Amino acid sequence: MALALLAGPGALAQTPLASPAATDTLPQHKYENPAGAPTAAKRSFFRSKGFRATVVPAVLIGYGASVINGHGWYSSYDAKRDIRRNFGSYRNHVDDYLQYAPYLELGGLLLAGVDSRNDRANLALVVLKSEAIMLGSVFVVKTLTGVQRPDSSDRRSFPSGHTAQAFLAASLVHAEFRDKSPWYGIGAYALATGVGAFRMINNKHWESDVVAGAGFGILSAHLAYLTHRNRWGRKATGRGTGEVGLLPAWSPAGGTGFTLTWRAR
Template sequence: MSRYLLCLLLLVAGPGICLHSAAQTPGSPADTTHKYQTAPAGPAQPRRPIWQSKVVRATIVPALLIGYGASTIHGHGLYSSYDAKRDIRRAFGTYRTHVDDYLQWSPYFEVAGVLLAGVESRDDRLNLALVVLKSEAVMFSTVFLVKTLTHVQRPDSSDHMSFPSGHTAQAFMAASIVHTEFRDKSPWYGIGAYTLATSVAAFRMINNKHWESDVVAGAGVGILSAHLAYLSHRNRWGRQPRGRDIGVVPLWSPAGGAGLSVTWHPK
């Protein structure tokens, strides 16, 4: 009697709480037959076409420049080196200058100036220096080897070390580094560097030190050297730039004249 009274009270308080023990059924056991089965693999990722690989993208433009330069040696090609020399001599005569001897290093001065202005490069100072050293080693060895093997005479007949142009390779290698390091900040850094490198190539032909084929192939060798250095480089010191907390800004005032403002925020 007391048991039925208790059930009645429980049903009033909350229906369904009181259940007859005979009506209770044990729960179904968990399915463990597939416990260690490997989950089905997702859809296979499509392979990137070969023309979109890093190696192809890094070498396609230098290969075209080197190939075109080689095709115009002497009197070959649609617009040969002889044709280019004839037109340059008509336009500039006997004009000569040594500005290209200094201008070939100008992209490096651009790097220094941009960094001092506080603009962040892609790599820190140490890794940037390593990339530069590696690029220089690849470029210098390649230029010297090809010059020795091809034995092309210069337009002024001074020697047989004409192809490719070392000055042009140096300038375009440095310009490629500028473009890679600062293209995320502004494309104008790379445009300025490549403009300087192109002027070096023009002056080498105006000075009658190189053929058209030499400067075009030299540009390809320079760009390729920088690209190979980046492709083979492993950044082992982190990608945070060092020394980015240093800034130098030119100042001028009527009272104090010209000067420089140097800021330093130590970490």
């Protein structure tokens, strides 16, 4: 104290007071995130990709299963009664070709130069994977359920393969071009809905079949995207051996199918 007084009154002001060391009141967090990097918030289940990809198809498939035959609210029998009352014995075969119409829209957009979400090679792989999932699942469910068609032609009614095919293609159009315009997907889904309507009007499927078929088609496309990994980049790079394309085809002599095209660079 004597030394401090001899040094003058300013010495006291210049001498810093030592502050007590802060104590870690939460020792359990001492070693968490030592670099101070921000941690990503965990995404909730309802916002996950899996939930968003399956919720709509699950609702469609579940509702379709609930109204098989005379069960559920507004059953398949009720729908058939109303359809026959309005359309009588009217029949056509437009649904056999309309099921591929969304694919024609997809091909037309690509030929017109509209940028898709994936390059041609990856899009072709997504299409092939979607078709494999859809055809396999629909065949298995048709075989296991054994639901008789409205016209009693066979027992492979549930779900509707035509409707599944149309909604699969419509889902691909929506996924590939929704960033350009939502109307591309809306038009494709409108075509697919027409396929389901004609399957009931033509007395080939019940209401339950077409609703569930729509769910199977959408689900197949969503699963293909969820499990796909782009191996050649997100967009075409201009390098490589060429461009690969997969488009639906139809001819009076050969029927329906797909055309695989390759163009060298």
